Amino acid sequence: MSSAKESIASLEEDFNALSVRDRLLLLLEFSDNLPELPARYAEHPDLLERVEECQSPVYLFVEVEDNSKVNLFFSAPPEAPTTRGFAGVLHEALDGHSVDEVLSVDEDFPNRLGLSEAVSPLRLSGMRAILRRIKRQIREKLV
């Protein structure tokens, strides 16, 4: 498995190689392919944390396995594809990586995907907010 840094570099490359319209379509793919919540969270929405800074509701839960591996879970409705897409990109970039790797991810990387023009900087700030909350949950869960 490649490192989180490599995943992010390859995401940056993929998005930036596309026209602005196709970047949106790639974001839509991430939205379409956002993994469903496993039953343990789907049945317990109270365990999920709401990301208030996003324009549409998105909920997230971070598991830290054995104090070292990060597992990410998201829930966002299909009527909020942009937010779902942001969650999908973060899932692709960070899920399954080590705590150290995820904590050292540059919080500005969402700005380097070439999406500012496609979705507007204001909307993109929602993605940075999700990333900040992921890091906060990790720190809280380390023992």
Next chain:
Amino acid sequence: MPVSFDSSTKFAEYAHPEVLVSTDWLAVNKDLPGLVVVESDEDVLLYETGHIPGAVKIDWHTDLNDPVTRDYVDGVGFAKLLSRVGISRESTVVIYGDKSNWWASYALWVFKLFGHEDVRLLDGGRDAWIAEGRELTREQTQVTPTDYPVIERDDSTIRAFRDDVLAHFGNPLIDVRSAVEYSGERTHMPDYPDEGALRGGHIPSAKSVPWARAAGENGVFKTRAELESIYLDEVGLKAGDSVIAYCRIGERSSHTWFVLNYLLGLPGVRNYDGSWTEWGSLVGVPIVKGTEPGLAPVR
């Protein structure tokens, strides 16, 4: 050839029945030559998840706003946009969107800043179309670009700036935000990102009429009688009034502007698009907190 109007009984009661079409009407007429269907949503990716066949997309953020100045695109930018999506000056445009047509109303209002004549809303918007199980597609709409003329934007008739608001005291102001934004408990919509305002509250004397009161079940506009009982009987607006509506950035108030202007036929209604993100950060302007409108400052 001009595109016919929707002669539904519900619309006939409104002051300007020609600005609305029903889902039934659109399903039958959407492919008429001279008609362009536009989707305008809050979520920039919603159109891509599936849109009315043949519809083009206009995004409020990336298309209608100037990328640098806090303002709308100018005549050149608007001409470029409309040419790109295949709209001519003579086209009939039907706009629909999510959230009971907030952004669709906002787009319509911007079209009117440029005096585009025939612009209509789909009553109930995207949700009504979907609720009725009508067709959506992800297929890219094939557009034949047009040559839309460069029209100078008219900011003097339906748009209000902060100085217009200061000069307006004594006349009706309508705050269409949620109750907690009006009282000053919050500076932005519950569950929405904070676009930034340094103070909470409302413009003195503004009455609180949340935009959604104009929308009935399924997001369609309420009947004329229902709207009159809110805006005329309860709020006390009357023909001849000069009215300014505002919200946070001017989108929800476009919805109310549409209702007052076209459905109730009150001329002289303007939308203050600077809205709370501007007023709540302006140095030295008066603000009232709490649930009461408060008094208009004496000029």
